[in-house]
Amino acid sequence: MSRAVALWIALVVVLAPDGVAAQDARQIVQEVQKRSNVRSQRYEGVLQVFNAKGKVSDKRWVLERIGSYGSSKMILRFTVPAEVKGVALLVVNHTDRASDQWMWTPSIERDRRIAFQDRSQRFFGTDFSFEDLEERDVDQFDYSILGDETIDGESCWKIQSVPRQAKSSQYTRSIVWVRKATYTFAQLDSYIKEQVVRRLDYRDMANVQGVWTARRLEMSDLRTGSRTRLTLEQLQYNVPMKDEDFTLQALRRQS
């Protein structure tokens, strides 16, 4: 995005908060990414998995991310439960194609590449799939505004995103609700053909180091009735990190 366009968006946001309807869907999503753009991120995630009958498991991971949207890298390491402690996932995002992902399993001291066709797999018994853990760069989708709706009392744009040909995705399309006040996601529905299969809710918004952040994410698998709540603890942005800690070699290091 050119500096001129960014400046234009900034002016629109500051001077004409009610005039954003003039923006197109793509600009809105770009603005969401711009406002959440950080050099790095670290948090401890608490995962609670609920099936249709109630809570069945708790998990925790530590997530570290470096880089900007679309070209970021992320390592996620499980810390709880004890039997999966040390299991780790490296995600290398690309602006022009699907991410590369590798999973490290300490019990066999080996990494395994997660192939394209495996991205729809549930990630370690949660309701997140591997694909849900990759970043969705704005240039990999086509957008259109479907209208305005209110989510939890907040006015939102309802935007449809369809993956472009180059993007390999399990989802046919997604509909995202963006809060007008803060340019943050409120809800994301992911479709396979005409059926909503997963819903991600963004809740407990807080301004952390100048970035509006959902500290509670809840992913529902609408086919099975199960859901996973991810709570972000000890969230920090712009923590000093090195590129060399986001490689396959680093993935294999135990820590």
Add this chain to the structure above:
Amino acid sequence: MTLRHSVVLATTLLKLVDARPAAAQSVTHRGLVEARVTLFPQRAANDTQRAIADLLAREEVFIRATSWFRLSSGVEARGNSYNQVDRSWRTRFDDRTVRRPALAMRRLSAAISRGGLALDVGKQFIRWGKVDIVTPTDRFAPRDYMAVIDNDFLAVRGARLAYAKGGDTIELVVVPWFTPSRVPLLDQRWTVVPDGVSITDATPPESWPGSTQTGARYSHVGAGYEYAVAFFNGFNHLPNVQIGVPPGPSLPQPPAGITVLMSPVSRPLALVRTYSRMRMYGGDVALPTRWVTLKGEAAFFATSTPGTDEFVLFVAQAERQMGEWLLIGGYAGSVVTRAGGTATFAPDRGTTRSFIGRASYTIDSTRSAAVEGALRQTGDGVYLKGELSRSSGTHWRTTVAGALIRGEPDDFLGQFRRNSHLSLTFRYSF
């Protein structure tokens, strides 16, 4: 390097970095206590024991002293109801004992990383290759084969230097101290002998190859593909088996891949294990396609040890995720390029010329099931392992497993046809 020397080295290194800010340090650990009961429905010719109980306690600690220095350590304590664990409580560092050590240093290594460079020194796990079940290029990964088809990896003592830049990685490995794979006990069911034959281990103590083993591997990760080429120069961690013939009628040599010859002679035989020189040239590739991930791995093994086979091992397999299923299927092959004639204990070669497969299914967030098997192309041997596992809370896991082994007595897998078994495992992880 002795255990004492290793501990002193590790302590010294820790002291050297102790002055670093506490914020840069982190200590993590993981451990488990596991109790297992294994039941064998059938008696073996040399073994009437039908139930074996195992107890394992393991604790591993990882210290990140600075952003560039880490220590990894792990200890294990074992107990067993059937004399499969050494009775000495001396802490073992070398993993060379015939029986599993009662107390062992599972790993102890220091790692330094700067930029794309990483150096690991000490007792560590080094895994090469990409395929499953049979892994031809995985030469620094000896295993505990005491229960042949239920095996576990052993660490090696040495240094590993890796340099990564972009998608390219070069690894250099030096292992001055040899670690053999642990073989089945001679008086138990995984050493197959006919009725009336007994075997004694006549291998001279501490008769390990003395030379340093080395290896190099170059790997490349591309957009949608990965490959590696590897070279190894050292010794086979699987032994050649020489059976001493007492005065009397001579015995024929057993074929390659057979643990011990079935002998008509009803007097003790003396068995000597030796480890042949080995030079490996190999490579592996992984190619994700739209429908499956194709993986291949192959290696040629040359030797200068007289009487030892030279051969090629290769594996081609496909992986596919389908919903909660992970399916792996393929073929493992071997070709002897120069027959040596000496018998070997070679589960890797013994599982080749087979169709191999593995299927795992995630039932829900607490339960999973898996099946793994190998079927010889001749139909002369097959094993099928299955397990059903369930976690309770954040610490407990219960696993029910079974193995079915069938085949002809002259087949590597088939010879264990009386060793089908069931097991129940309780694990507490912390």
